[in-house]
Amino acid sequence: MHGDERIILERYLRERGLKMTHARETVLTAFLSLESHVSADAIHEAARKLDPGIGQATVFRTIKLLTDAGLAREACRDDNARLYEHAWNHAHHDHLTCVECGAVVEFVDSSIERAQEAVYRRFGFVSSGHRLELYGICPGCQAKKANSGL
């Protein structure tokens, strides 16, 4: 199950005198049960299936905690809402997004990572992270377009 994450959260909470509540555990479970790139609303919906009494404010508040605890990370926004992704036991990765259907491929490419380090050196910066989003059309959507006469 998600024991690791639960323990991380408990420790994070205890360290600052906060409490491990049923609601927080439920939101964590809901979040972990979903794919990466989830909206707060999707998490709320999933949490309500586990406990219909969970309010949306609690979801927002808990997501912030999860982010601070290193379990979640803000991803690029959707058209409308902020999206969150898993950040624990989830190695660094970049995103390749289909502009037609929205599919997201997560990947890691060592050549890109190395080349980025070179850029940091070139400008004398000390690295503190990066975000790379590649956009394109996925094979499925290419085929769809071809079949529809283009």
Place this chain on the structure above:
Amino acid sequence: MHGDERIILERYLRERGLKMTHARETVLTAFLSLESHVSADAIHEAARKLDPGIGQATVFRTIKLLTDAGLAREACRDDNARLYEHAWNHAHHDHLTCVECGAVVEFVDSSIERAQEAVYRRFGFVSSGHRLELYGICPGCQAKKANSGL
């Protein structure tokens, strides 16, 4: 000046029976006068300096037109608002941002570009653009930190 963009917009409008109005020209000028990564609000503010009567609704509506016309592009959102950037005659580049002072270095790195193409091929995607943001600490801020006893 920004003749090219104006002509692009005029053609775009004429092609679909829309009109080149004073307000649209003002918003275009305001948008072009700002750096990349501007919020709708910043554009509105800049537009009001050119013509105090411009309403925010017009700014939002015009940004959408500029985007459709290929002059603007939605960038990743800020914490709060959607950001837009120039999309015309604006050579491709990536950003290296100092997390301390906010300085932005624009750069192009052919190794990174090549490596990205390889990723597209690996997953069978057809490229339609990308966004790379590197974050770090610039030489100046490193020195500042060192001097202040760290």
Place this chain on the structure above:
DNA sequence: ATGCATGCAAAGACTTTGCAAATTC
């Protein structure tokens, strides 16, 4: 018991939409 956490609802922030008046072609 103490004090943090919750859920509700109200408030905020950003964006979109409806409408009468103004502007463009």
Place this chain on the structure above:
DNA sequence: GAATTTGCAAAGTCTTTGCATGCAT
């Protein structure tokens, strides 16, 4: 002159905050 556009204000989203009650420690 006909039709699009505008600015205002109201409505819509998503997110945050205030507050009385409920819980975890």
